Amino acid sequence: MLGPVDYALWGMSFCLEVGVVVCSIARKEFFRYITLNLYMLAAASATVGHYFFFERFGLTSLEYFYFYYYSDAVLTILLYFCIIQLYQHIFEEMGVNTHIRGAALLLLVGTAWVSFMMVRQHENHMTERFVVELSQNLYFVGLVLTYVLWGAVMKLRETRTRIIQLVLSLGIYFSAYSATYALRNLFPHLEFTRTILPPLVGTWLPVAWSYTMWKVPAEARLATARLAATFSR
Amino acid sequence: MMAALIFVISVVALLQFFLSYCRSLIAASSRIELSESVREVTGIEDHKVTADDFQRLHQLVHLCPESGGDAMSLRAIGTYYGMLGMLHTPLRGLAPAAAGWVDRERASCSYFAAVALDARISRTRLLLEEQSSNQL
Numbered sequence: 001m002l003g004p005v006d007y008a009l010w011g012m013s014f015c016l017e018v019g020v021v022v023c024s025i026a027r028k029e030f031f032r033y034i035t036l037n038l039y040m041l042a043a044a045s046a047t048v049g050h051y052f053f054f055e056r057f058g059l060t061s062l063e064y065f066y067f068y069y070y071s072d073a074v075l076t077i078l079l080y081f082c083i084i085q086l087y088q089h090i091f092e093e094m095g096v097n098t099h100i101r102g103a104a105l106l107l108l109v110g111t112a113w114v115s116f117m118m119v120r121q122h123e124n125h126m127t128e129r130f131v132v133e134l135s136q137n138l139y140f141v142g143l144v145l146t147y148v149l150w151g152a153v154m155k156l157r158e159t160r161t162r163i164i165q166l167v168l169s170l171g172i173y174f175s176a177y178s179a180t181y182a183l184r185n186l187f188p189h190l191e192f193t194r195t196i197l198p199p200l201v202g203t204w205l206p207v208a209w210s211y212t213m214w215k216v217p218a219e220a221r222l223a224t225a226r227l228a229a230t231f232s233r
Numbered sequence: 234m235m236a237a238l239i240f241v242i243s244v245v246a247l248l249q250f251f252l253s254y255c256r257s258l259i260a261a262s263s264r265i266e267l268s269e270s271v272r273e274v275t276g277i278e279d280h281k282v283t284a285d286d287f288q289r290l291h292q293l294v295h296l297c298p299e300s301g302g303d304a305m306s307l308r309a310i311g312t313y314y315g316m317l318g319m320l321h322t323p324l325r326g327l328a329p330a331a332a333g334w335v336d337r338e339r340a341s342c343s344y345f346a347a348v349a350l351d352a353r354i355s356r357t358r359l360l361l362e363e364q365s366s367n368q369l
Contacts, residue, residue, distance in 0.1 A: 133236075136236065136239060140239050140242075140243070143242075143243060143246055146250075147246060150250070150253075161257065161261060164257055165254065165257055165258075168250050168253050168254040168257060169254065171246065171250035171254075172247060172250045172251055172254060175243045175244070175246040175247035175250055176243075176247055178239060178243040179239075179240055179243035179244050179247060182236045182237070182239040182240035182243060183240055185236040186236045186237060186240065207305050208254075208305070210302070211302060211305050211306060214302060215302065215303075215306075216261070220261065222257060222260050222261065223260070226256060226257075226260040227253045227256045227257055227260070228253075
C-alpha cells in the first residue's frame with residue numbers, strides 16, 4: 001500500500017521532469033540539449049505510465065512489474081544517448097563527431113544485443129533477481145561511460161560550467177542507481193533499497209538538470225583545476 | 234561477487250562525482266562579492282568567512298524566503314559540509330595537510346552559504362519594494 005509520501009514523490013518526479021524541459025525552452029536551449037529534453041519527456045511519460053499501471057493493475061501485479069522494469073531499462077538506454085550528446089559537446093572542436101557516433105552505435109547495438117540475449121534466456125522465468133541484475137549492469141555501463149566522459153572533461157580542460165554540471169549530475173545519478181541495484185542484488189531483503197532509495201535517486205537528475213538549466217548561464221566558465229581535490233592551494 | 238565489486242566501485246565513483254559537483258557549485262559562488270548588507274547582518278566585516286560560520290549562516294538562510302530554486306544546491310553543500318566535518322577531527326592528528334584542506338573547503342562552504350543569504354536578502358528586499366510601490 002502506498003502512502004501520501006509515495007504519491008507526493010510520484011507527482012514531484014513528474015513535475016521536475018517536465019520542469020527541465022520548461023527551463024530549457026525558457027532559456028532557448030531546447031534543441032542544443034535535444035536528447036536530454038527528449039529523455040526527460042520520456043521519463044515524464046513513464047511516470048504517468050507507472051501511475052496508470054499501478055491504478056489499473058495494482059503494485060504487486062505482473063503488469064506493473066513488467067512495465068516498471070522494461071521502461072526503466074529503455075530509459076537507461078535513452079540516457080546513453082544523452083551521454084553521447086555530451087561527448088559531442090566536449091569533442092565538438094576536435095571534429096571527431098563521426099567517430100563518436102560510430103562508437104556510440106557500436107555500444108548501443110552491443111548493449112541491446114547482450115540485454116536481448118539475457119531477456120531471451122530468462123523469458124520463461126523473469127524473476128525479480130534477474131531484472132535487478134539487468135538494471136544494475138545497465139546503470140554500471142552508464143557509470144563507466146560517464147566516468148570516461150568526466151576524464152575527457154578534465155583532460156581537455158573543458159570550462160563550460162553548464163556542461164561540467166550536467167556531466168557531474170549524470171555521474172551522481174548513475175553511480176547512486178548502480179550502487180542501489182548492487183545492494184539490492186546482494187541483500188534482496190533490504191526493504192529501503194526497493195522503497196525509499198529508487199524514488200529518491202530518481203528525483204536527483206531532474207532536480208540537478210533543472211537547476212543547471214535555470215541558474216547556470218550558457219556563458220559561465222569554470223576552471224576544471226578547481227574541481228580536483230588537492231591538499232595545496 | 235560481481236555485485237559486491239559493482240557496489241564498491243559505484244560508491245567510490247559516487248563520492249568522487251559528488252565532491253566535484255559540490256566544488257563546481259562552490260567555485261561558481263566564490264567569484265561573487267558579498268554585499269555590505271549581508272556583511273552587516275552576519276557580522277562579517279573585515280575578516281574572512283570561517284569554516285565555523287556555516288551553521289549560523291545556514292540558519293540565517295532558512296529565515297529568508299527561498300530565492301530562485303537554490304534549496305537543492307544549499308542541501309548539497311550542507312551534506313558536503315557535514316561529510317567534511319566528519320573527516321576534520323580524525324585528520325587533524327593524522328594528516329595535518331589534509332586537515333588544512335578540509336578546513337579551507339569548510340570555509341568555502343560557509344562562503345557559499347553567505348552568497349546564498351545575500352541573494353535571498355536582495356530578493357526579499359526587491360519583493361518588499363515592489364509590494365510597497367504597488368500599494369502606493
